[in-house]
Amino acid sequence: MSSISTIPIISSAWAERQQHRKQSAVPELWEMLDAVNDPEVPALSLWDLGVLCDLQKDESGKVTVWITPTYSGCPAIGTMQDDIEAELVKAGFSDYEVKTQLAPAWTTDWLSPEGRRKLREYGIAPPKQSGCGNALGLTPESGIECPHCGSDDTALLSEFGSTACKALFKCQDCHEPFDYFKQI
DSSP states (O other): OOOOOOSOOOOHHHHHHHHHHHTOSOHHHHHHHTTOBOSSSTTSBHHHHTOEEEEEEOTTOOEEEEEOOSSTTOTTHHHHHHHHHHHHHHTTOOSEEEEEOOSSOOOGGGSOHHHHHHHHHHTEEOOSSSSOSSSSOOOTTOOOOOTTTOOOOEEEEESOOSSTTEEEEEETTTOOEEEEEOOO
């Protein structure tokens, strides 16, 4: 049995996202939208999940927010838009637009290190590694770490977990089932 990994996975895509945010002319908007959580995994903000991609405020004061769903058929995208809009209204904005973009496609490389930690604490195994492997990151010898006990003696039960972006695993050591956030 291995211990639960504490080394954060930092991809170049994550580093680019973080740099883009730091260079933003409206850092207060980014901070405000950090309060918007994923409706399916409420332990994660849309930023930590990598769904919140960009935002801007034009000279007239209109705010535009771009989000990318974890996959094109994500049923939660409407709720995400509504939650972003509610946060903007709460902050006093009346002129805004939330746009969904499908390209570039969302990738697990956009997950923040904090988001990976929060997934594990929530009981969901984060993607094993960034940017490698097949679309799901699953093979018979995947060695997906159990978020409960840290064992990598786990078995894939179903490629479909509680949502389409997760697979269902079971730990052979602690016998707990858990979702694995699919690597894309």
